Amino acid sequence: MIPVKILCGCGQKYAFDIEPAEGRMPAPVQCPVCGADGTAAADSIIAQALAVEGAAPGVARLRATPALAAVAPPAPAPPSPAAAARAAARPQQEWGPGGQGDTWKWWYYILAGVCLGGYDIWRTVETGRIKYLGGLFLAVFLVAIGVWDFQRKRKKRAGN
Numbered sequence: 001m002i003p004v005k006i007l008c009g010c011g012q013k014y015a016f017d018i019e020p021a022e023g024r025m026p027a028p029v030q031c032p033v034c035g036a037d038g039t040a041a042a043d044s045i046i047a048q049a050l051a052v053e054g055a056a057p058g059v060a061r062l063r064a065t066p067a068l069a070a071v072a073p074p075a076p077a078p079p080s081p082a083a084a085a086r087a088a089a090r091p092q093q094e095w096g097p098g099g100q101g102d103t104w105k106w107w108y109y110i111l112a113g114v115c116l117g118g119y120d121i122w123r124t125v126e127t128g129r130i131k132y133l134g135g136l137f138l139a140v141f142l143v144a145i146g147v148w149d150f151q152r153k154r155k156k157r158a159g160n
């Protein structure tokens with residue numbers, strides 16, 4: 001069934017659902033107000049509806065393949081300009097005199113190392129298993145990086 005809505009020349013709108021016969025109105029239709037023939041208008045509406053219906057699956061199929069192909073490659077692409085912009089912005093921050101980007105990194109390492117070390121010690125005490133002490137090496141390593149980074153930046157700042 002195809003919904004047909006006709007706006008007659010007299011200004012009257014009328015609508016009906018019709019099962020088309022060979023793509024056309026199976027019977028003539030008239031405006032209920034002025035009696036003007038609406039068959040031609042209905043025929044064109046049916047033809048449009050049938051064209052959309054017939055084209056829809058083909059359009060969907062055509063659209064699906066390039067869409068998948070088009071969506072897949074750009075997906076990794078957008079982050080890279082953003083990452084490049086962030087990477088470009090970072091050195092500026094780091095070179096800034098005592099800016100936030102300059103100072104937060106070294107103590108971040110130390111904080112992470114202390115947290116990790118504390119967790120490892122807690123796990124060791126809690127479970128009585130010495131294997132958790134292995135994580136302390138990583139914790140000490142993180143703290144060492146933090147101290148090294150701190151001293152490197154302090155020297156750099158003193159050099160400026």
Ligand SMILES: [Zn+2]
Pocket residue numbers: 008009010011012031032033034035036
């Ligand atoms: Zn009319």
